[in-house]
Amino acid sequence: MDLSYILNELGEERDSYFNAVSPPIVQTSNFTFKTVADFRRALNNEYDAMLYSRGQNPTLTILRQKLAALDGAEDALVFSSGMAAISVPILALLKQGDHVIAVDNPYSWTIKLFNNLLAKFGISTTFVDGTRVENIQNALRSNTKLIYLESPNTFSYELQDLKAIAAIAKQRGIITMADNSYCTPLYQQPIALGVDLVAQSATKYIGGHSDVVAGVLTGSKALIQQIFNHEFMNIGPALSPHSAWLLIRGLRTLPLRLQRSFESTKTIIAWLKQQPQINEVLWPFDENFKQTELAHRQMQGCGGLFSFTLKNSSLQKIETFCNNLKHILMAVSWGGHESLVTPSLAGIKAADYGINNPRHQLIRMYIGLEDPDYLIKDLEQSLKLFPF
Ligand SMILES: Cc1ncc(COP(=O)(O)O)c(C=O)c1O
Incomplete structure (x- = not known):
């Protein structure tokens, strides 16, 4: 399906809403029925009916169609956060006594999901270094029901060979799920590589303007319907129609924004690598990145998120560098219009900082839509604090 068609037309029946270019926000909780027979049909199959907006809503339907098509999936569900799009399917697919293999260093709340929430229900997780397929193979047990992937992750960018791991899982009837937030479906299509569920x-x-919190899950109709009919309806992580509308709007410009972020990131990394204060840059498409061959094999582009370290990076030096940035904002998250810095050490107590711990030294940057020269000037004036 043509990308332009998906983003601009798919799911949009304009003649049913005054031929408006932009779809309506159907801000309703409830839908009405003229006959008991119709009402009964809807109550018996909410997956296919507009009954109540915890389940289906027309604005969300437009969004879901576009997101499923972008991933090459049969269906999509949208959620009130990315974390809900990860937790709900996992709760739906697993039961007491099951075992999960998860990659090391996924998003922090995903780690807590496995270590705290699932553990409470008697589901165990083995975390493995997913950069080597053998590590996944060696961790398999007779009760392994899910292999959870995040490629790349969003601080140190380790990748997994999605195709090879999906093939191993398929042979054994194990479900694979991947967090594809870093790439979006424009730069990586895990379903085409054999992964079952993509969050x-x-x-x-997709939102792209730092004004909406939302999540997406795509997969086969059978899996999505199973998740919808039980845990999705029970837990109730519905996205509001207004937020769905913001995501439809975000999708219109997604290719442009991604490309801009990708191109500016290349420019900024090339500049950073020439600065004497910089020790190392981590970015999957960088020629020195240890998995760059795999990155180019399974990704069509690279996000605007990368990390770097400063030479002799004491806690004070990292804090001074970040505090002194004038235009690059300090915050979590990424993917919006604004460039961000996220020092890894903000997540730990100052007393726990380990000068020899490479993860503590990482300074993550997200490159947004500003002029790259404007961002370089900001980086330059802060790096100047540490002359070489
Ligand atoms: C890689 C990754 N996955 C999932 C999430 C969770 O998404 P949300 O914050 O929308 O719940 C995040 C949030 O930062 C993330 O970075």
Whole structure:
């Protein structure tokens, strides 16, 4: 399906709403029926009916069709956060006594999901270094029901060979799920590589303006319907029609925004690598990145998120560098119009900072839509604090 068709037309029946270019926000909780027979039909199959907006809503239907098509999936569900799009399907697919293999260092709340919430229900998780397929193979147990992937992750960018891991899982009837927030479906299509379920934080690139929190899950109709009919309806992580509308609007410009972020990131990384204060840059499409061959094999482009370290990076040096940035904002998240810095050490107590711990030294940057020269000037004036 043509990308332009998906983003501009798919799911939009304009003649049913005054030929408006922009779809309506159907801000209703409830839908009415003229006959008991129609009402009964809807109550018996909410997956196919407009009954109540915890389940289906027409604005969300437009969005879901577009997101499913972008991923090459049969169906999509949207959620009130990316974390809900990860937690709800996992709760739906697993039961007491099941085992999960998850990659090391996924998003922090995903780690807590496995270590705290699932553990409470008797579901165990083995975290493995997913950069080597053998590590996944060696962790398999007779009760392994799910392999959870995040490629790349969003601080140190380790990748997994999605195709090879999906093939191993399929042979054994194990479900694979991947967090594709870093790439979006424009730069990576895990379903085409054999992955069963794909989650994304739509808060990032799909929303694209840092004004909505949302999540997406795509997969086969059978899996999505199973999740919808039980845990989705029970837990109730519905996205509001207004937020769905913001995501439809975000999708219109997604290719342009991604491309801009990708191109500016290349420019900024090339500049940073020439600065004597910089020790190392981590970005999957960088020629020195240890998995760059795999990155180019399974990704069509690279996001605007990368990390770097400063030479002799004491806690004070990192804090001074970040505090002194004038235009690059300090915050979590990414994927919006604004460039951001997220020092890893903000997540730990100052006393716990380990000068030899490479993860503590990482300074994550997200490159948004500003002019790259404007951002370089900001980086330059802060790096100047540490002359070489
Ligand atoms: C890689 C990744 N996955 C999932 C999430 C969770 O998404 P949300 O914040 O929309 O719940 C995040 C949030 O930062 C993330 O970075």
